[in-house]
Amino acid sequence: MKKILLSIFALSLVFSSCEFDKGFEDMNVNPAKASQIDVANKFASCVLQTSGGRYENWRASLIYQSVMIQHFSAIAGYWSGDKYYRNDGYATSLWDRYYPSAVKEIEDIKAQLTAEGNSGSEMGMARILRVFIYSRLTDLHGDIPYSEAGQGYTNGILKPKYDAQKDIYMDFLKELEEAVAQIGASTTMGAGDLIFQGNTTKWKAWGNSLMLRFAMRLSKVDAVTSKAWAEKAVSAGTMTSNDHIAMIAHTDGPQGINKNGHGEVFDADGNPRMSKTFVDWLKDDPRLPILAARRSDGSTAIADLIGMPNGSTNVTVPDNSIYAEPNRKVITGRDVPMVFQTYAEVRLMKAEMAQRGWTVAGDAKTHYEAGVKAAMQMLSMIYPNASAISDAEVTAYHAAKPYDAAKGLQMIGEQYWAATLLNEYEAFSNWRRTGFPVLTPVNDPGNVTGGTIPRRLIYPTGEEATNGTNFAEAIARQGANNFNTRVWWDK
Numbered sequence: 001m002k003k004i005l006l007s008i009f010a011l012s013l014v015f016s017s018c019e020f021d022k023g024f025e026d027m028n029v030n031p032a033k034a035s036q037i038d039v040a041n042k043f044a045s046c047v048l049q050t051s052g053g054r055y056e057n058w059r060a061s062l063i064y065q066s067v068m069i070q071h072f073s074a075i076a077g078y079w080s081g082d083k084y085y086r087n088d089g090y091a092t093s094l095w096d097r098y099y100p101s102a103v104k105e106i107e108d109i110k111a112q113l114t115a116e117g118n119s120g121s122e123m124g125m126a127r128i129l130r131v132f133i134y135s136r137l138t139d140l141h142g143d144i145p146y147s148e149a150g151q152g153y154t155n156g157i158l159k160p161k162y163d164a165q166k167d168i169y170m171d172f173l174k175e176l177e178e179a180v181a182q183i184g185a186s187t188t189m190g191a192g193d194l195i196f197q198g199n200t201t202k203w204k205a206w207g208n209s210l211m212l213r214f215a216m217r218l219s220k221v222d223a224v225t226s227k228a229w230a231e232k233a234v235s236a237g238t239m240t241s242n243d244h245i246a247m248i249a250h251t252d253g254p255q256g257i258n259k260n261g262h263g264e265v266f267d268a269d270g271n272p273r274m275s276k277t278f279v280d281w282l283k284d285d286p287r288l289p290i291l292a293a294r295r296s297d298g299s300t301a302i303a304d305l306i307g308m309p310n311g312s313t314n315v316t317v318p319d320n321s322i323y324a325e326p327n328r329k330v331i332t333g334r335d336v337p338m339v340f341q342t343y344a345e346v347r348l349m350k351a352e353m354a355q356r357g358w359t360v361a362g363d364a365k366t367h368y369e370a371g372v373k374a375a376m377q378m379l380s381m382i383y384p385n386a387s388a389i390s391d392a393e394v395t396a397y398h399a400a401k402p403y404d405a406a407k408g409l410q411m412i413g414e415q416y417w418a419a420t421l422l423n424e425y426e427a428f429s430n431w432r433r434t435g436f437p438v439l440t441p442v443n444d445p446g447n448v449t450g451g452t453i454p455r456r457l458i459y460p461t462g463e464e465a466t467n468g469t470n471f472a473e474a475i476a477r478q479g480a481n482n483f484n485t486r487v488w489w490d491k
Contacts, residue, residue: 043109061094072275083446166488169214195247246341409436455483
């Protein structure tokens with residue numbers, strides 16, 4: 001996007017130079033001094049970098065997380081997460097892409113807004129996006145460069161320290177609370193806001209909804225803090241409907257600039273199939289024929305939708321065309337939105353709060369049913385080709401599978417897993433936190449985890465050479481740089 005904007009700017013200069021009777025007042029501007037790019041243009045670029053391109057969405061999101069969490073499965077050996085193989089380049093792809101792009105850009109935006117004296121909506125929006133960017137990195141890797149990250153140019157910090165994840169999370173919560181308070185009734189971001197198109201009410205709701213997400217992330221390691229911040233988030237005001245979904249409406253171009261990174265992967269790679277675990281769970285669920293289709297002929301008839309077991313090989317599965325794949329007519333387009341957080345997730349987290357006895361208006365059953373309904377009905381809003389799921393279908397589903405408080409946390413966790421398909425960062429994180437759904441690991445002879453599902457992805461090996469002291473401190477504090485080491489909130 002930056003290149004397009006700069007090209008447009010350059011062209012405008014060429015055309016304006018032909019108007020000899022205009023622009024003489026600009027003759028004394030120093031041509032060697034670069035002008036600052038408008039922050040709204042930078043923000044748009046940063047949002048797109050956060051959505052990500054084919055590279056990291058192929059590797060970190062799909063090749064690793066989607067199959068580890070058993071949304072998908074794959075026979076191809078390079079789909080390393082299916083059988084818990086180690087591929088350093090794939091496992092570090094988000095780190096390799098985010099730090100030079102999204103992290104660098106959001107820190108630059110924050111520095112520019114500070115220099116411009118902007119302490120209003122624009123700064124609040126930038127702080128929320130900044131927290132979201134770093135949350136993906138720390139949830140996937142654990143301790144990461146945070147407080148000193150992305151400041152090589154602005155502050156000369158070339159070897160940033162690794163902050164402890166506990167400290168990062170406490171700062172996340174503080175940042176979100178302060179950011180929401182900064183956001184006013186309007187913003188000058190304009191078209192640069194690719195998430196909510198300048199709707200500051202939705203930005204405030206998203207900030208509080210992220211606060212709820214990160215508060216719940218602490219439930220296993222620090223229930224007291226988790227409860228306090230979760231209650232603060234819901235009292236401040238979270239998403240209220242599917243109209244509040246935080247997502248980017250991609251457009252399939254031009255030149256890869258605004259394409260859905262997952263869609264680009266599905267165009268290039270025909271290997272992923274729907275996991276048997278996921279398809280079996282979705283039986284008698286109206287979402288199944290929307291999300292899945294048989295590879296061989298595109299059939300969405302329920303009888304034709306069979307999931308492929310994770311850990312399959314060419315020996316155990318000689319013909320994988322009989323299995324269901326992600327529905328290529330509905331959910332795999334390059335022009336479909338990339339989702340960051342949904343209203344369905346928020347209602348399911350509120351259901352969990354109620355189930356735990358924490359303070360939240362409404363009971364667990366009410367929030368659970370509303371969350372399931374939102375998850376079902378959001379599909380036709382996110383994916384233009386998706387069939388709408390009616391209220392009657394939702395009611396029938398709940399009648400057939402009523403909420404059971406005795407296994408409430410399990411039911412909530414399973415529905416959260418279903419609602420976060422293709423938001424694999426969140427699906428993997430919530431599974432590690434809750435333990436639901438209960439997944440049976442594969443034990444391929446080539447695995448590097450001892451036959452257990454990985455708990456994190458590794459640091460780049462280059463970090464040891466380029467930032468050795470800080471890297472070593474992180475390893476000493478967190479544990480070995482392997483797939484079995486748990487991040488702080490997963491202890």
